[in-house]
Amino acid sequence: MSTHVNTPTELAQSHLPQVTDPRNPGMPLDMDWVRAVQVNTSAVERRAAGLPARRSVKKDHQAAWLLRAVSCIDLTTLSGDDTARRVERLCAKARQPIAPALLDALGMSQITVGAVCVYHEMIAPAKAALQGTGIPIAAVSTGFPAGLSPFELRLREIEMSVAAGAAEIDIVISRRHVLSGDWQALYDEMRAFRAACGDAHVKAILATGELGSLRNVVRASLICMMAGADFIKTSTGKESVNATLPVTLVMIRAIRDYFDRTGFRVGYKPAGGISKAKDALVYLAMMKEELGDRWLQPDLFRFGASSLLGDIERQLDHHVSGSYSASHRHAIS
Numbered sequence: 395m396s397t398h399v400n401t402p403t404e405l406a407q408s409h410l411p412q413v414t415d416p417r418n419p420g421m422p423l424d425m426d427w428v429r430a431v432q433v434n435t436s437a438v439e440r441r442a443a444g445l446p447a448r449r450s451v452k453k454d455h456q457a458a459w460l461l462r463a464v465s466c467i468d469l470t471t472l473s474g475d476d477t478a479r480r481v482e483r484l485c486a487k488a489r490q491p492i493a494p495a496l497l498d499a500l501g502m503s504q505i506t507v508g509a510v511c512v513y514h515e516m517i518a519p520a521k522a523a524l525q526g527t528g529i530p531i532a533a534v535s536t537g538f539p540a541g542l543s544p545f546e547l548r549l550r551e552i553e554m555s556v557a558a559g560a561a562e563i564d565i566v567i568s569r570r571h572v573l574s575g576d577w578q579a580l581y582d583e584m585r586a587f588r589a590a591c592g593d594a595h596v597k598a599i600l601a602t603g604e605l606g607s608l609r610n611v612v613r614a615s616l617i618c619m620m621a622g623a624d625f626i627k628t629s630t631g632k633e634s635v636n637a638t639l640p641v642t643l644v645m646i647r648a649i650r651d652y653f654d655r656t657g658f659r660v661g662y663k664p665a666g667g668i669s670k671a672k673d674a675l676v677y678l679a680m681m682k683e684e685l686g687d688r689w690l691q692p693d694l695f696r697f698g699a700s701s702l703l704g705d706i707e708r709q710l711d712h713h714v715s716g717s718y719s720a721s722h723r724h725a726i727s
């Protein structure tokens with residue numbers, strides 16, 4: 395990344411609540427726009443493949459970018475064996491993602507992650523553990539990860555998670571609506587999910603690894619934004635293919651088109667399998683190049699990740715000390 399980032403002061407502010415834009419209210423379904431979508435897959439793949447090689451972060455900027463990445467993590471645990479104790483440990487890490495001595499050496503006093511992301515049953519322990527921190531709880535919902543439970547139950551699940559204290563709801567779309575080209579059904583479903591969220595922000599998980607083509611990914615992205623999604627998110631982390639750079643490129647270009655046409659900014663959340671600091675830097679570089687600095691704030695960008703934070707802390711430790719410590723010292727939970 396050749397561009398300037400960041401003075402220590404800018405960094406210190408990067409995790410604070412930003413002046414947020416108005417929420418995307420959505421718009422009527424515009425099928426002419428959806429049908430007009432074209433994707434040149436080989437060009438997208440070439441561009442995505444070229445990015446990691448072309449963009450290397452200068453050493454002195456690397457720590458700044460990694461701290462920015464930390465402030466954009468939805469620190470996640472989504473396992474069948476989650477317990478209140480595990481969620482409490484995760485929340486302790488969310489409150490203090492980087493060891494104080496390390497932060498001090500980097501000239502920072504405080505930083506938190508973007509949110510903690512859990513299943514509905516784990517909202518209560520997360521809420522207790524995050525009391526007074528301002529860190530939002532994101533709950534996965536609507537029959538996560540398959541999204542195939544009865545529609546009324548999926549709406550009720552959203553309402554219950556909001557009532558329990560989730561400020562963000564990560565819904566899964568019905569992949570079958572995309573695969574059968576039933577765009578109206580996808581729009582109506584997303585519209586209903588958004589309404590059920592009320593004031594909670596809604597992230598639409600497309601499960602891109604199951605949508606069959608990049609063109610379907612763009613169409614589903616546009617429809618979810620037209621239906622009022624606050625964020626579009628790649629994956630549940632449970633598909634066999636999760637976040638990728640080509641998918642990211644087409645989704646963030648859809649976000650750019652939507653902003654150009656409507657004036658509303660929608661956020662982006664790559665999720666699943668992002669566990670290395672160097673990969674996080676590539677995602678940030680792509681966001682900066684395609685959408686600009688505004689999209690590098692936690693209100694418009696998140697990583698959905700369960701193990702990325704450990705590697706970032708390890709790299710920051712290396713930046714300060716000049717040597718790598720054992721990875722177990724930076725376990726995230």
Ligand SMILES: O=C[C@H](O)COP(=O)(O)O
Binds near residue numbers: 470632665666701702
């Ligand atoms: O939304 C978040 C993902 O489920 C996390 O996936 P991960 O465990 O591969 O980092």
